[in-house]
Amino acid sequence: AVQVYVALGANLANPTQQLDDAVNALTSLAENSSLIVSSYYGSAPMGDVVQPDYVNAVAGFMTSLSPIDLLDALQHIEQQQGRVRLQHWGPRTLDLDLLLYGQQQISLPRLTVPHYGMKQRSFVLIPLADIAPTLTLPCNTSLESLISVTMRDELQKLIE
Numbered sequence: 001a002v003q004v005y006v007a008l009g010a011n012l013a014n015p016t017q018q019l020d021d022a023v024n025a026l027t028s029l030a031e032n033s034s035l036i037v038s039s040y041y042g043s044a045p046m047g048d049v050v051q052p053d054y055v056n057a058v059a060g061f062m063t064s065l066s067p068i069d070l071l072d073a074l075q076h077i078e079q080q081q082g083r084v085r086l087q088h089w090g091p092r093t094l095d096l097d098l099l100l101y102g103q104q105q106i107s108l109p110r111l112t113v114p115h116y117g118m119k120q121r122s123f124v125l126i127p128l129a130d131i132a133p134t135l136t137l138p139c140n141t142s143l144e145s146l147i148s149v150t151m152r153d154e155l156q157k158l159i160e
């Protein structure tokens with residue numbers, strides 16, 4: 001089995017509930033109750049797009065699925081939750097992005113791991129540090145070296 005990390009994001013139709021439902025679905029996907037989830041964070045949309053604020057989190061778990069089978073399982077959960085994405089970078093009910101698959105580097109037409117934008121995204125790095133503070137990325141960069149004080153200021157930890 002491999003340790004994987006998945007980013008959760010939602011900004012339509014009650015985002016906190018969307019993440020709760022996704023966490024329930026990921027719990028059954030994870031092997032031997034291995035699921036661990038960060039706090040939920042609110043943040044303004046990154047990417048200069050005008051849309052509602054996001055709620056983000058990161059989940060970690062063990063899986064024996066192949067990267068593509070895991071991707072299919074994540075996309076199935078998105079569809080189950082009525083995934084509506086009208087335009088690229090548009091608002092969405094639920095995003096599940098595979099961030100890391102063990103220490104593997106994967107470049108397939110459907111899948112790039114580590115996730116291409118994760119090193120610049122406070123809404124990924126901060127929740128990831130909640131659950132894996134000592135993580136080192138496949139390119140040997142430590143997670144803590146990627147996190148700046150300004151990144152923390154960009155996020156509001158949502159009180160459960």
Ligand SMILES: CC1(C)Nc2nc(N)[nH]c(=O)c2N=C1O
Pocket residue numbers: 008009010043044045046047049054056089090095123
């Ligand atoms: C539109 C874009 C880039 N911006 C985001 N911005 C935030 N804060 N959170 C996201 O999950 C997110 N996802 C995206 O895809």
